[in-house]
Amino acid sequence: MKTLKDRIQKDGRCFPGGILKVDNFINHQMDPLLMMQMAEELVRRFEGTTISKILTVEASGIAPAIMVGYLLNVPVVFAKKSQPSTMENMLVSEVFSFTKNRTYTICVSRDFLQPEDKVLFIDDFLANGHAGKGVIDLVNQAGAELVGMGFLIEKAFQRGGELLREAGMHVESLAIIESLDNCEIKLR
Ligand code: 5GP
Numbered sequence: 001m002k003t004l005k006d007r008i009q010k011d012g013r014c015f016p017g018g019i020l021k022v023d024n025f026i027n028h029q030m031d032p033l034l035m036m037q038m039a040e041e042l043v044r045r046f047e048g049t050t051i052s053k054i055l056t057v058e059a060s061g062i063a064p065a066i067m068v069g070y071l072l073n074v075p076v077v078f079a080k081k082s083q084p085s086t087m088e089n090m091l092v093s094e095v096f097s098f099t100k101n102r103t104y105t106i107c108v109s110r111d112f113l114q115p116e117d118k119v120l121f122i123d124d125f126l127a128n129g130h131a132g133k134g135v136i137d138l139v140n141q142a143g144a145e146l147v148g149m150g151f152l153i154e155k156a157f158q159r160g161g162e163l164l165r166e167a168g169m170h171v172e173s174l175a176i177i178e179s180l181d182n183c184e185i186k187l188r
Contacts (some may be wrong), residue, residue, distance in 0.1 A: 001041050001174040004008050007034060008175055014183035017156065019099060026124055026152065027060050038174055039067035042150040045172040049147050051120045057106055057131050064152055065122040077113065079106040079138060091141045095134035098127045106134050113159060114142035126151040126173060127161025153177065156188065
């Protein structure tokens with residue numbers, strides 16, 4: 001998606017270890033206009049797919065997810081990263097965080113992920129696919145169907161996209177980063 005790629009080149013910043021910082025338009029300060037354009041493009045990419053629910057992981061996936069949910073008029077559920085003491089009937093999985101270098105738990109109430117759901121997962125970044133794998137696990141536990149995964153930015157030099165596509169998943173990414181070597185942003 002050209003608008004997003006241009007914005008990444010203009011405002012994105014590289015950090016050592018292959019991390020792209022986009023916190024002036026996606027991850028901290030957010031550009032709602034661009035966010036809506038990205039949501040529209042994601043909806044277009046999954047046209048023809050039956051979707052009954054959007055699933056994301058807090059916190060940075062929520063903004064794009066809610067805009068996609070708004071456009072499709074379906075509920076949006078975010079997996080929580082801590083287990084609320086009041087949550088009953090939980091589905092739980094483990095995710096390794098690449099940026100934080102630690103494992104955390106994600107959980108969703110079974111009330112909001114039902115066997116009849118056709119789930120579209122939305123997130124900001126696809127790196128090694130750990131969050132994606134955790135979400136696949138949650139959806140499987142619920143007996144629901146994961147019909148696709150949509151990301152704003154995919155880092156192709158990490159292997160998440162390859163692994164998920166090889167597993168037969170319909171994966172869409174709006175901007176694909178080939179490399180961040182020498183702190184230079186190379187887009188596909
Ligand atoms: P994965 O689970 O695919 O390995 O990594 C994706 C998750 O890690 C995303 O939800 C995102 O929050 C975070 N992440 C991975 N790489 C980056 C990055 O380069 N920049 C930012 N801002 N977040 C990242």
